[in-house]
Every structure is written in structure tokens, then in C-alpha cells.
Amino acid sequence: MDQDLLDATVRACRELIARRYPDDDHHGAAAMLLADGTILTGTAPTAINPAVEVxxxxxxxxxxxxxxxPILASVCLHREPGGRLLVLAPCGVCRERLAVHGPGVLVAVAHRADPTVIVWKRLNEVLPDYWMIAFPDEVDPAWRS
Structure with a gap:
């Protein structure tokens, strides 16, 4: 994967947080790199009932x-008060969503020694025992390797 594209994806995520949330509170965003080079960003709206938040x-x-x-890479960041940006690995639900795009999707996870440092891992590295491998006729063959 081209490091410049990964850097641009992270930069887009950081820029969305800064632009959308100029205050100094807890906020986050995500960015995804698509196969055609497009970078899409998003952030979660709040709701009165937290159960309906996304x-x-x-x-x-x-x-x-x-x-x-297809999605090639995904990053999610959380800004703490004071400006420190933490790397959030995709949760189980997001891993399942990304799995549709194959085991080679790169996901940003936090370095174990410093949660502000991004480590890029293939989805099958963070989801090594994907449940769909039990259905060999339905799963991307790359998941079985």
C-alpha cells in the first residue's frame, strides 16, 4: 500500500475532527481509502438516546x-481534551463491515506502547478467526489462507 495514500487518509481524518469540532472536548472521526483513491470521512452525530447513536x-x-x-484502508481517531489523538482499532461490528471488502483491508490500530501511534495491520491480522471461514463456499478464498 502506498504510504502517501495512508498518510493522506489519516490527515483527512484529523482535518475533519479539527474542522467539525473546534472546541477542546472529546471528539472523533474516521476516514477510509477507497480503491479509486477517494478518501471518505465521517463522524458520529450525537442523539438524545445514546442507544441510537452510530x-x-x-x-x-x-x-x-x-x-x-472497495475499501482499502480505514482509520478512526479520537481527540481528547488538550488535543491528543488516540488511535481506535475497529470494533467488532466495524470489523464485520470491513470483512466484506476482504482480509487485506488495512486498519489502523494503536501501537501497544503509545496509543497515539498508528500501526497498520491487515484485517485478517486483527480478525484471525473470522467466523465465515466455516462456510468455504461463501467466503473469499483469501480468508482461508
């Missing part, structure tokens, strides 16, 4: 679907 990744994930483009 994650930051929903907007770029749905945008990729609308554009009929």
Missing part, C-alpha cells in the same frame, strides 16, 4: 457502498 465509520462505509468502491 459510530464514526458508518458514513464513509456507506459512501463506499454508494460509490461501489
Amino acid at each position: 459510530c464514526h465509520e458508518i458514513e464513509p462505509y456507506c459512501g463506499a457502498h454508494r460509490l461501489d468502491q
